[in-house]
Amino acid sequence: MDFDSIDTTVPALGKSKIQSPIRADSEDTRRLFFVSDQDRVIIDINQANLEDRIRRGQKIPSFEAAGPRAKIYFDPSKLRCALVTCGGLCPGLNDIIRSIVLELYHAYGVHQIYGARYGLQGFIPAYGHDFMNLTPQSVTDIHYMGGTVLGSSRGPQPIEEVVDCLERMNIRLLFMIGGDGTLRASSLIVNEITARNLKISVVSIPKTIDNDIYLVARSFGFETAVSVATQAIVAAHNEAKGYPNGIGLIKLMGRYSGFIAASAAIAQQDVNFVLIPEADFDLHGNGGLLDAVEKRLQERKHAVIVVAEGAGQKFFKDKAEARDESGNMRLMDIGRYLKKEILAYFKSKNMDTTVKYIDPSYMIRSLPANSSDNVYCSFLGRDAVHAGMAGKTGLLVGHWNNQFVHVPMSASVGKHKQVSPDGTLWLNVLAATGQGRLKNCVMGLAS
């Protein structure tokens, strides 16, 4: 990654002058507890690179550390906040909502907290969705349930109407929890707010079960997703072993990146082939997938294949490109395509095989978070509140080098983190599967 080009400056609405209501026991504690804007986290922690920079007199790129500030921008007693969740479900949404509400209410004393229903639709009067009042009471048990109590929706809404609604309701702090499209919408909302010269802060918490947010090492719900994905692998493995030449085929989430597929295949080492968007592969020909599966069946009588939903999209190149309501490129169904191709291939070879196809997507997305994600979401939500109360805007709360940080939206929007074909994750996958490099699998060229 080219760290030099990253703009790491987080916008702010103005100077923070109000004493934070968060109590610190003593001056000593205070100093340790509160985070200042001068607390910054180095992005590139390779020592050689760093010394190189020092030698060349280059600046050292770093992110602002997340955490509570001693002075805040908004007056808690007057502040009205809103939360919105957008896009597909992801384990942890309710944890984030709960964490934000509890921190606003108990730590800062903000009592006017509104939940927009069904994503950005909630701001558009035409849909007629009422806002929810969010209180500690109303969120106390929501993290036991998957999904989002606010509801969600896909697709863009007129940015002006969203900002109109914020103005009309006098919302001064907006928390947006969503993926790619939501990040784009957040940026546009910030622009519109700036254009209108309003003092409204927008803080994003990036949501993608795929774990592909650029400049964010871990996204919430990912650990939970991997955990359940391993159950699908166990199932596929049992089905594959259960029949002569049995093939278990699992499609996992991963539009642009194969993090779930790769991690699940390491966590449950019963997989023989992992196909991800970052690694091109051929189906046919010597060294292609079908050839490799055939060899595997001859040796071991069964095979398990994991394919990320964004893999192998080149096979659909002739088809018109389409985009869904959120503006994501509409992916062709590589899972069912592979099933069809595998069946046709072995039929043509007069080889009896059984293909069991598993698509656990909705059973993963709708789960409550596991305890690791519970803890992670608790931190994310609180840090989003700290950032917002300090009047910061146009940022997302990220995680880098094991620290929570502020990442300007502009630095992350429109880009994707990907599995590096020469990194330890993928090399660990190659070791765990023994799949080798499939023909035409020139890794590192995926975009």
Place this chain on the structure above:
Amino acid sequence: MDFDSIDTTVPALGKSKIQSPIRADSEDTRRLFFVSDQDRVIIDINQANLEDRIRRGQKIPSFEAAGPRAKIYFDPSKLRCALVTCGGLCPGLNDIIRSIVLELYHAYGVHQIYGARYGLQGFIPAYGHDFMNLTPQSVTDIHYMGGTVLGSSRGPQPIEEVVDCLERMNIRLLFMIGGDGTLRASSLIVNEITARNLKISVVSIPKTIDNDIYLVARSFGFETAVSVATQAIVAAHNEAKGYPNGIGLIKLMGRYSGFIAASAAIAQQDVNFVLIPEADFDLHGNGGLLDAVEKRLQERKHAVIVVAEGAGQKFFKDKAEARDESGNMRLMDIGRYLKKEILAYFKSKNMDTTVKYIDPSYMIRSLPANSSDNVYCSFLGRDAVHAGMAGKTGLLVGHWNNQFVHVPMSASVGKHKQVSPDGTLWLNVLAATGQGRLKNCVMGLAS
């Protein structure tokens, strides 16, 4: 059920003359412990019916009780046994295999136990599958894994070749674990054995995740299946609530009967419509499913539908009837059909809906059994061994009125147990869902 027409006589190869090697502590214990063929379990336990029979001088239908016999037919030191698992995976297969092997080996001292690989294919030389030697050591941990260590396959094989193989290998006791098709095959094998005047016993353990075996109250794996099906319901419910007019649609197992669908909907009471083969329903028109779903959405903004795979097959009547390799009628995919119809219906009404479709079938079938099924399978396997060692044949080990019993294959083969439309199970479903009777839903007429 017409209990009078049931033939409850279990065939036997001959007189049991050998003392059972199972130790009993004393004569007293002995009397309590061993089961005699005179121990029979009354089938119809309604007192009024019974007294009616007594009045009319009719016989009282009963099943032979399962359990260890004091005298056995086969000499354990010489006996060679085989096990085979056929058809689709079902939680508990490995438990049954393990239980049979341990009981044969430890309780009776039978040490020559062979596992046929990949279902009936294992008996056909052309496939070239070797038999597995089964020992306590080789089966000790298999119940932690789903699937079957023997492998399975669908489809019939030439009965003569199967019996040839039994003769050639000198197998005198065969345990067949499988569903409908396997029961049919078992009967044919018994006939062929009889025709050849051989002394080979065939004992079936009926396997159907659908819980639809005629004259068997509970089939192994069913409790496990319901348990996981509830997770799919939770997922569908979260997805449905997550979007405006969200619809969660789950297809569950159940070719001829809706036991899984009905039980899961009671266990996880988030379902609004349960569609099963036993209850006809219309899609269109006033009171049809689509109309009912629309009303539900208007009232509550989301809906959850569970459909058993065998429901609504009338919608495909024009299509040619096909049968799969096991001879089961090939079912059309009611799940995807409903999804398509629902989407089309609401599109025609200009009503924005989201349909999330979940088919957890393979994630359920391939699981290890839960503890309730572990216990149940442990009993089933032992009782199958007791029956076989006593020289009984042409029977399946069943469960009736909370007792393990011997059911002659002839009494059960080719029939299905179904959800009674006026029984407490379905009425409990109606109460839990509030779905009412859908239009044209004349229950009790399903065959």
Place this chain on the structure above:
Amino acid sequence: MDFDSIDTTVPALGKSKIQSPIRADSEDTRRLFFVSDQDRVIIDINQANLEDRIRRGQKIPSFEAAGPRAKIYFDPSKLRCALVTCGGLCPGLNDIIRSIVLELYHAYGVHQIYGARYGLQGFIPAYGHDFMNLTPQSVTDIHYMGGTVLGSSRGPQPIEEVVDCLERMNIRLLFMIGGDGTLRASSLIVNEITARNLKISVVSIPKTIDNDIYLVARSFGFETAVSVATQAIVAAHNEAKGYPNGIGLIKLMGRYSGFIAASAAIAQQDVNFVLIPEADFDLHGNGGLLDAVEKRLQERKHAVIVVAEGAGQKFFKDKAEARDESGNMRLMDIGRYLKKEILAYFKSKNMDTTVKYIDPSYMIRSLPANSSDNVYCSFLGRDAVHAGMAGKTGLLVGHWNNQFVHVPMSASVGKHKQVSPDGTLWLNVLAATGQGRLKNCVMGLAS
């Protein structure tokens, strides 16, 4: 069991004259759906026993079938009901509460439903606990949580004050969910009601995680308990194998009967010794437990022991007998006693061992029910409502020969179901553990 002495007549407050508001579709359905008091379930289903009775002209003992009656006793629009949960926690309490409330409300239209807080304390003004209003809304999600939303308590309360409270509040139908002590209290309350000539119905749902209710084949929460108990066995097994001469010792619930210990040991076959109240055993001497464990360690280097809490109480005979607040005999802690004795024994033999002791009791009791118990509780609750609405009283809702039945309190109170030492459950345990009969283990003599 001596079935002849069982009084199976269920008391009733009076004649049921009101048409049930439960809709039946047609006369045909009606006939099938409603249960009449003439529908009775035969208790002893052994055919030989039955024919013997017929020959001798004896009556055939049977229980009244549970289920909805066509005519009911109480007018739903005026009826006030109360629910109370007593004694220790058990998986499924909230399912039962929910099922009763939903059935009362939706099926019968009873809208005045009160929950007594903290067991019988809730009826005693001195404690100052307010009643809870129970509505479909307030119980909708409670089954996701373990424990009881009503709270519970142990110990008797003055019966007169309880009945005073029922009179004062005009409660006419009381559902009592509890164990031994509660059943005793229920009987006394019924007597007091009768003495005062009141028309108040009391319906019990027997709760005992131990599964030892006399004349009830299965009690709710038991399947869940066994399921979690197996996890403790897995843990103990891993700890035992982890160290030289490692011993895993697990204490499981079971005051008077070893059903949980026995079933868990069959479900998770890693146990070498199962100790239950029904089977006497010696610690010391040739063939005693310590001797047997030593032999096991010499052969296999590790051992797993499961002890039911009521086992081995003879070792404490010198100590004064005490009873807890619920009137149960206070059991001495056999788990810690065994740990101490085992350590002392091997120390005296200079044999290094490691003993890991696990007592999972509270982690089991406080769980939500699993799906099998969810379904079971749903039925239990509904059938309790049907019984109560029909004006029946002094009964508990039981399960016998796979049917829900009405058991008069008088027939069950003060007795315990036990594991039969010559029955298939215990014989299956002996096979699964290979433990043999320990010295002085004269089974069948336990009371």
Place this chain on the structure above:
Amino acid sequence: MDFDSIDTTVPALGKSKIQSPIRADSEDTRRLFFVSDQDRVIIDINQANLEDRIRRGQKIPSFEAAGPRAKIYFDPSKLRCALVTCGGLCPGLNDIIRSIVLELYHAYGVHQIYGARYGLQGFIPAYGHDFMNLTPQSVTDIHYMGGTVLGSSRGPQPIEEVVDCLERMNIRLLFMIGGDGTLRASSLIVNEITARNLKISVVSIPKTIDNDIYLVARSFGFETAVSVATQAIVAAHNEAKGYPNGIGLIKLMGRYSGFIAASAAIAQQDVNFVLIPEADFDLHGNGGLLDAVEKRLQERKHAVIVVAEGAGQKFFKDKAEARDESGNMRLMDIGRYLKKEILAYFKSKNMDTTVKYIDPSYMIRSLPANSSDNVYCSFLGRDAVHAGMAGKTGLLVGHWNNQFVHVPMSASVGKHKQVSPDGTLWLNVLAATGQGRLKNCVMGLAS
């Protein structure tokens, strides 16, 4: 932490001259894939601190990055390796064993791999334990089981005899997986090896379920432990709510640090008091724990307390200090002590309370790792192999700033990572529990 005093130089047996057998596709890939000793990870990533160092001309502390080296020290075809697991069980032990064996065998071609049985006892002839041959076949399924297939033991063994055994068996590479005591033993073994001028490499993988290894951000098994600890909290919460003035008390692991207690209380936010070794507290007096619990009961009628096993040891100061066989200070049982004190306190106040005490320790330690720890262990094991094959010794494989690194044993041995009283973890706990600072709770003074 004083990073300057950390010696970060990793010892090595000699120069690595052998080409690694790990294939790289091309020169390009090669450059990216292999890690050089010049790849170092900065320890302190605070930018201000860093710039301060640069200004002062101080060196920048860093750890050597873990990973495969292009040149290795040992000749795989001749190398004999050994693995040993010591101390208490921890989820992931079998994953680590499996990962090491598979990487040695498949990636490097090392085929002579021996497992020492029962910890360091395995090296001492007097115990008579045979070594296990470890092959890909023998480890293929071990990660499904908790515990360690090698067995373990506590306590020191004569270092000379251990090294004698290594010499005798010609073991040149030893992997030691264990905690505190094992790290001390590792250091002594390295010293003895050096003193004897042997070329034997010792690589440690630090194991502590407590997550308190100095200079290691995350230890394997910790995520799994937190996950199960939350179940104990749910149980305690249900028990507490179930009775008037109910108190749930859970003792969790944590000898010197409260990471599990703190994380579990955040993951499952039903806890009202978290007591950890790092935070002193009084029991009695105004503002003491008992006073605070009483206030909580008065307000909410129930309370949940989590105590780490190392908390409150000051209450036992009079008692002689003892150490266990591994040399750890023997902790007094704070859980049972608190239970006793709480009961006595409320008895003295004539306040009826119920205390339910849960100690889930062995049910946590003996579990298989969850998927997050599966992945983590897979990396740890491989990186240990890479380090060992490169002839590095006297190091442990750690994780810092989200990177796997080599930490010299000397830098970590004898120290403990602790929960910072002013860090975000503890502050998040304070927010989640609302417990405030208990009297005399001067955090940050714990040693």
